[in-house]
Every structure is written in C-alpha cells, then in structure tokens.
Amino acid sequence: MFNELSALRLGRIINRSARIVAGGNSVTSYTRISEKEQGQQHPMNSSTYEDDFPPLSANKSKQRTRIVLGKCSKQKPEMAQNVVPLQRKASNSSTSSGEELVNLNIGPLQPEVANLITGSKQNLEEVHNIRPYHEASTSTSDLYDAGLPTSFGKKQVYPSKSPKVHQTHHEQRESKRRPKPSSSVPIDEPFDICPHQSSESGSCVNRITGGELSVTIQPAEENKQNKGITEGNDSEDLVEESELVLGPGMVLLKHHIPFLEQVNIVNKCRELGCGPGGFYRPGYNDGAKLRLYMMCLGLDWNPQTASYGERRCHDNAAPPLLPNEFISLVCRTLDHSHSLIERNLMVDNVDDVLPKMSPDVCIVNFYTSSGRLGLHQDRDETRESLDKRLPVVSISIGDSAEFLYGEQRDVNKAKSVTLESGDVLIFGGESRHIYHGVKAIVPDTAPPALLEMTGLQPGRLNLTFRKY
Numbered sequence: 001m002f003n004e005l006s007a008l009r010l011g012r013i014i015n016r017s018a019r020i021v022a023g024g025n026s027v028t029s030y031t032r033i034s035e036k037e038q039g040q041q042h043p044m045n046s047s048t049y050e051d052d053f054p055p056l057s058a059n060k061s062k063q064r065t066r067i068v069l070g071k072c073s074k075q076k077p078e079m080a081q082n083v084v085p086l087q088r089k090a091s092n093s094s095t096s097s098g099e100e101l102v103n104l105n106i107g108p109l110q111p112e113v114a115n116l117i118t119g120s121k122q123n124l125e126e127v128h129n130i131r132p133y134h135e136a137s138t139s140t141s142d143l144y145d146a147g148l149p150t151s152f153g154k155k156q157v158y159p160s161k162s163p164k165v166h167q168t169h170h171e172q173r174e175s176k177r178r179p180k181p182s183s184s185v186p187i188d189e190p191f192d193i194c195p196h197q198s199s200e201s202g203s204c205v206n207r208i209t210g211g212e213l214s215v216t217i218q219p220a221e222e223n224k225q226n227k228g229i230t231e232g233n234d235s236e237d238l239v240e241e242s243e244l245v246l247g248p249g250m251v252l253l254k255h256h257i258p259f260l261e262q263v264n265i266v267n268k269c270r271e272l273g274c275g276p277g278g279f280y281r282p283g284y285n286d287g288a289k290l291r292l293y294m295m296c297l298g299l300d301w302n303p304q305t306a307s308y309g310e311r312r313c314h315d316n317a318a319p320p321l322l323p324n325e326f327i328s329l330v331c332r333t334l335d336h337s338h339s340l341i342e343r344n345l346m347v348d349n350v351d352d353v354l355p356k357m358s359p360d361v362c363i364v365n366f367y368t369s370s371g372r373l374g375l376h377q378d379r380d381e382t383r384e385s386l387d388k389r390l391p392v393v394s395i396s397i398g399d400s401a402e403f404l405y406g407e408q409r410d411v412n413k414a415k416s417v418t419l420e421s422g423d424v425l426i427f428g429g430e431s432r433h434i435y436h437g438v439k440a441i442v443p444d445t446a447p448p449a450l451l452e453m454t455g456l457q458p459g460r461l462n463l464t465f466r467k468y
C-alpha cells in the first residue's frame with residue numbers, strides 16, 4: 001500500500017546559506033479553503049475562480065468575447081491505490097557530483113550577506129523590513145477595477161491547433177515575435193518581482209529595452225567551492241535534501257535547488273518578467289483577476305481560453321523563450337527522480353511510473369503574500385503529452401506555500417504539504433491529473449540571503465514546466 005509519508009532521506013546535508021524557516025514537510029489532510037473552490041477544473045477559467053472574484057455588477061460594461069474551449073481531457077484522473085513506497089536509504093547515493101550547476105557571477109559576498117548567512121539579527125530585520133512593492137489586493141474594488149487592459153478580450157488571438165514551440169533558431173524567432181506596434185493595444189505595466197535589486201542594471205522598466213544578466217554554467221567542483229563560501233557554523237543553516245513520495249509518479253524533492261541556482265532563477269525570471277511577454281496579472285473578460293502574476297515561457301497559456309497560443313491576446317506579445325538553463329535543470333531533476341525511483345521501487349519500467357520529458361513550456365507564477373490558486377488540474381497540453389502522462393515539474397522559490405493536492409476537486413479532502421524555497425514537486429504518470437492548488441503563502445519564510453542577493457519582493461515564485 002502506498003504510504004504518502006514515506007520519505008527517503010539521503011543523508012545529504014547541504015548548506016543553502018540561509019536558514020529556511022517554514023512549517024516543515026507535514027503532509028496533512030487539509031480541512032477547508034472555501035467551498036467556492038470546489039468544482040474547479042482549472043484555476044483560471046473555472047467557475048470556482050470566478051467565485052473568488054464575484055460577478056460584475058450590473059453597470060459594468062460588457063465585452064463580447066468568443067471563448068475557445070480548451071483541449072480538456074475527458075479522461076478521469078486516477079490514482080493508483082497500490083504503490084510501493086520508497087524505502088529508507090542509508091547510503092548517500094545521490095551525490096550531485098558531476099552535475100552541471102547553473103550559477104550566477106555574484107563576485108565576493110557583501111558583508112551584509114555574510115552576516116545574514118551567519119544569522120545577524122540586525123540584518124535579518126533589515127531584510128524583513130523590505131515591504132512589498134506591488135501588493136496584490138484582494139479587495140473587491142481591486143477585483144473589479146480597470147486593472148485589465150481595455151483591450152482584454154477584444155483582440156482575441158485564437159490559438160492555432162498546434163502552436164509551434166521553438167527551442168532553436170532563437171534569433172530567427174526573435175525577429176518574428178516582436179509585438180507589432182499598435183497604439184490601440186495597451187501594454188501591461190511591467191511587474192517587477194525584484195524591485196529591491198541592487199544591481200546597476202536599473203529598474204524593471206529600463207530593462208525592457210535590453211540588458212542581459214550574466215549567467216554562467218559552472219562545473220560542479222567550482223559550485224561546491226561557492227557553497228563553501230557560504231558555509232556557516234550554525235547548524236540551523238543546514239538544510240537536508242530529502243525526497244518524499246506523495247503518490248504514484250508524484251515526488252517532492254525537498255531543498256533540491258542549490259541556493260545560488262535559486263538566485264540565478266530569480267534573476268532570470270526578473271529579467272524576462274520585465275520585458276515583452278513578462279509578468280502581468282491575468283484576468284477574465286468580466287474584469288475578475290487572478291491572485292497572482294503570471295509570465296509564460298515558450299508558449300502563452302491563456303487563462304480565459306485555457307489553451308496555449310503563440311501570442312498573448314491582451315497585448316499581442318510573444319512569450320519569452322524558455323531559457324536553455326531551465327530546460328537542462330528540469331531534465332537533470334527528472335533524471336535524478338528517475339534514478340531515485342529506479343533504485344528504490346521494484347518496478348520493471350520506471351518510465352511507466354514517471355515518464356521523462358524535456359519541457360518546452362513553462363508558466364511562471366508570482367504570488368504576493370495574499371496570493372493563492374484554487375484546486376485545478378493541468379490538462380491544457382496536447383493530447384499526446386497528456387496521454388503519455390508526461391510530468392509537470394514545479395519549482396518553488398521564495399516564501400513557502402501551503403500546497404493542496406488530491407484525487408478529487410474537494411478542498412475538504414485535499415492533502416496539504418508545505419513547499420519551501422528550493423523544493424521541486426513532480427507529478428506525472430498516474431498523478432498527472434491530480435487536483436492541486438495553493439491555499440496560502442507563508443509570509444517571511446523566504447531565505448533571507450536570497451532576498452538580499454536578488455531583491456526579490458516578499459512572495460513566492462513558482463515555475464511549472466511541461467511538455468506542450
């Protein structure tokens with residue numbers, strides 16, 4: 001019988017150079033978010049999310065929009081009842097040596113950062129004093145205000161049956177994908193996830209016109225040295241990498257992304273998020289808005305139509321390309337999970353439990369402290385991708401989240417697990433169609449050094465990678 005609490009601890013102590021303060025990995029039966037969230041298929045086009053954002057008042061002007069139904073699978077999600085749990089493993093068999101780690105050229109650590117790492121109270125307070133730059137309000141007025149561009153829903157770009165996903169020929173695509181200048185299509189104001197970034201690269205707005213962040217792929221040995229730089233004596237700064245199997249084909253890799261790689265991901269998301277196709281707050285034609293900011297990579301995913309397309313309908317921007325370093329990170333993570341399952345489960349074919357994939361699309365969400373996402377299934381990818389039950393790989397960075405998941409669209413029956421900075425959640429195989437959502441963001445739980453080094457505003461960055 002599958003034991004959802006079974007954890008495989010690899011005994012791999014890794015200094016993430018910042019203490020992660022969170023409520024632990026408890027997997028509990030969650031009691032309740034809101035009855036309104038029941039009945040949801042996807043957070044962004046379902047009645048339950050609309051319930052989060054009540055209907056428009058009568059005097060709201062109506063926008064006529066044809067709604068293209070997504071390619072929703074009629075397949076019923078199934079969860080295997082009998083799954084062999086991972087056994088506790090004594091030896092350290094998952095060393096990362098040989099892994100290529102993405103790293104950021106950060107130069108010598110600033111004294112303030114070093115203090116943060118060793119727990120300087122003063123600096124911790126300074127970090128916690130950073131206030132949100134752009135807090136997503138849940139007030140009714142905000143839900144109904146004119147936050148959506150007036151063009152939203154008017155200039156629908158109907159997704160082609162098979163939007164092309166380009167992984168190569170970047171330059172060629174770049175030249176084609178520039179949004180056509182149009183004075184009638186207002187562009188969203190850029191949303192800067194790192195308003196406190198101290199680099200000379202300037203503000204989010206300035207970065208729209210250019211400016212690349214330096215990203216280097218560093219060999220594992222060098223990266224270890226970087227970890228060494230940040231090692232402190234305080235044992236509370238040590239976080240242990242471990243694996244939790246939450247279901248068949250559903251694996252949670254705790255503290256899997258090294259600190260500097262988290263920094264790199266934040267910086268890359270900030271850079272892309274401030275440019276064309278960057279972060280915006282999605283909404284519906286009736287004016288309701290989601291409680292998160294979103295940016296799509298590779299292809300646009302349209303919450304209104306629950307389908308993928310090559311351009312966003314509200315501003316005609318093409319989504320940024322999926323960075324190669326993200327693709328290789330996801331592939332490495334899947335390889336890691338694969339060998340983990342292979343070594344520990346008595347299964348003939350690991351691919352049946354957790355199929356491998358190389359992602360070509362990613363949805364990047366940023367949740368402020370009031371952000372959330374209702375229970376839903378991810379099933380707008382192609383029939384082929386869904387039929388193969390190719391996994392969704394979800395990376396969490398920043399503040400922790402109370403993440404819900406379950407076999408049914410019922411918050412009362414959903415289980416809850418805390419996703420912390422650096423955690424990777426994978427759900428594929430028989431868990432590909434699980435219902436999942438974010439109940440709440442746990443404030444002040446991001447690694448202080450991460451905030452210091454990136455200027456990330458309070459909140460949570462989540463990247464979900466898929467194969468379209």
Ligand SMILES: O=C(O)CCC(=O)C(=O)O
Nearest residue numbers: 363365378394438462464
């Ligand atoms: O933020 C998360 O952890 C989940 C995001 C998600 O489910 C989605 O983008 O489809």
Ligand SMILES: [Fe+2]
Nearest residue numbers: 376377378436
């Ligand atoms: Fe999802």
